[in-house]
Amino acid sequence: MCSDRPRRAVVKTQAVDWDEKWDDFVAEETADKGDGKMDCAAILYYAKDVTNLSRGYKQIFGETGSGHAEMNALDEFIRTICDSDSSTLAAYCTAGALYIECTAKPCCCRCSAILGALNFKPSSTDTKKTKAPMGSTQWGGLGPTARGVVAGYLNTTTEDIGTTLAAWKR
Ligand SMILES: [Zn+2]
Numbered sequence: 001m002c003s004d005r006p007r008r009a010v011v012k013t014q015a016v017d018w019d020e021k022w023d024d025f026v027a028e029e030t031a032d033k034g035d036g037k038m039d040c041a042a043i044l045y046y047a048k049d050v051t052n053l054s055r056g057y058k059q060i061f062g063e064t065g066s067g068h069a070e071m072n073a074l075d076e077f078i079r080t081i082c083d084s085d086s087s088t089l090a091a092y093c094t095a096g097a098l099y100i101e102c103t104a105k106p107c108c109c110r111c112s113a114i115l116g117a118l119n120f121k122p123s124s125t126d127t128k129k130t131k132a133p134m135g136s137t138q139w140g141g142l143g144p145t146a147r148g149v150v151a152g153y154l155n156t157t158t159e160d161i162g163t164t165l166a167a168w169k170r
Contacts, residue, residue: 013156018113018168025116027129030106040105042069044077045123047097057099067140070102070111074118078146086152089118093153099123108134109170110141114161117154131170139166 041064045057060081062073082088092098100107100115101123107115112129122128133139142150147161154161 011155013151013160015160015164016117016154016156018117018165019170021113021116022109022129022131022170023116025107025112025120025122025129027107027112027122027127028125030128030130032106032128033130033132033134040064040069040102042073042100042102043123044070044073045099045101046077046081046092047095050091050095050097053095053097067142068108068111068134070100070107070115071140071142073100074114075142075146078142078149082149084145084149086149089149089153093119096121100127102127105134106130106132108132108139110139110165110168113165113168113170114141114150118150133169141166 042062044060044062046060047053047055048058049055060073060077062069062076064072078084078089096119098118098120099122100120103126106128107130109131110133141147141162147158151158151161
């Protein structure tokens with residue numbers, strides 16, 4: 001007998017295609033891996049008003065130390081500006097309201113994949129990307145809170161943002 005109970009919507013996570021996300025980050029590709037020992041700084045720009053991009057941008061500075069500079073800035077952006085909320089992050093991503101500046105070194109393959117997944121654009125042609133994983137600093141990626149927020153936005157698991165991506169190569 002047929003049941004007339006409404007079917008519950010099944011929210012199924014889906015693994016992210018990191019190759020595709022790397023491609024989505026539109027920075028120019030370079031084979032230059034930069035100086036492995038040099039510390040790197042990154043600046044994340046986000047719109048002051050996500051519903052009106054003409055109002056200008058604010059900055060968050062990221063540093064290497066606990067991970068790559070881009071991810072350091074992104075982690076702070078997600079926790080403070082997005083208040084660790086996936087739908088707030090989604091608003092910035094879909095509005096194209098996010099830029100990254102990382103000119104001392106190219107963005108490594110894993111940072112580039114995350115940046116592409118979140119619809120980041122390079123702030124200028126001086127920010128480039130590479131297929132190299134940049135081994136001198138272990139790619140720690142995002143902290144657990146930010147990882148969960150990104151996983152929520154991309155409808156995937158935190159493992160996909162963490163261990164899967166940390167082992168992925170372009
Ligand atoms: Zn990186």
